[in-house]
Amino acid sequence: MPTPGVPSEWGALLREVRTFERRIGFDETANFSTFYSEQSDHSICGYAPRFQLPYSYEDPVIRWGDALNEKDCRAGANEEDVYFTQVEAVGEIGTGVTSTMLEGKLDRFLYLVIHEDCHDQFDLPYGIEEALCNLLGYKGIAAFAGEKYGVKAREDRAIQRYAITQAKFTRAVVEYYGQVEQLYAQQARAEIAPDAVLKGRARIFGSAERTFGWKRNAMNNVGLANEMTYSRHYPQLDKVHETIGNDLSKTVAFFKQVDKLKPTRAVVMKQLHITDAKSVRFVRAYESAVVEIIDLLLKERTRRTGA
Helix, strand or coil: CCCCECCCCHHHHHHHHHHHHHHCCCCCCCCCCCEECCCCCEEEEEEECCCCCCCCCCCCCCEEECCCCHHHHHHCCCCCEEEEEEECCCCCCCCCEEHHHHHCEHHHHHHHHHHHHHHCCCCCCHHHHHHHHHHHHHHHHHHHHHHHHCCCCHHHHHHHHHHHHHHHHHHHHHHHHHHHHHHHHHHHCCCCCHHHHHHHHHHHHHHHHHHHCCCCCCCCHHHHHHHHHHHCCHHHHHHHHHHCCCCHHHHHHHHHHHHHHCCCHHHHHHHCCCCCCCCHHHHHHHHHHHHHHHHHHHHHHHHHHCC
16 A cells, blocks of 8 residues: 555645644744755765765765766766665754655655654754654654554554654664674775676675665765764663653653753764864764763663652
8 A cells, every 4th residue: 555645735744743742842843844845855975985884874985976966976986886865854954844755655644744843953963963853753654653653543554653663773873883894894904806806896786775775885884974974872762762652752852851961063073082072973972972862861760760
């Protein structure tokens, strides 16, 4: 059964989603208040060395470009992996509703609204925040669908299927990333030749493409690192959500507390003698510092509640 499209009365649907968001603890945002009929997708173009797997989309080893189409993006490569994609919305910029969003499927529309609105609720490291907003997005659309359409209605079944599938994909990204990372580690120890690395990663990338439904030869170091930004911490954040009773309101409140208690970027840099806030060393360190806060808060909550 095909997934239902976005209803023509999408404005009313958006207002219902916003009511749901406020109930789980979101503040109002400026997102999706405008309709851009002439704007479709936001283009993303990136390059990375073939023999270096970036940590995330923040890793400076990735050279991000501004090509508007795949042909121009590929033309800018220099013996590098090339990644080009287009997304319907970008958060934290007062993003508007685009024609692509309205021409798409209901599940994707709902996910985009909650995910992008989520970004305006927190000021966490992107590697944490992207995973959190995916978690709240998937769990949020599932809860919203059950309330609005009724359990097992056509719309509800499609949305539940989307949420479950995307969460599985997230965990698969972590698996594939680990496999490619291991290949490069073997090369660094001179245990495997460069040609064998390329053959090995081609096999892994091909498997990932089939899993995610990507076109052939679309996956590479940039694409995998980009996906990993949304996936690396997802299992841990999902465990937090489960531990506090799978309650969206409590999960939002928990991570707002994390946001308040996290160290500043300046403090992390000073403690670890890091001078470049854009370095991958800082990206890793800042994420780790916030993970420590998450662990401490969860332990304290468990001690206090006994659950």
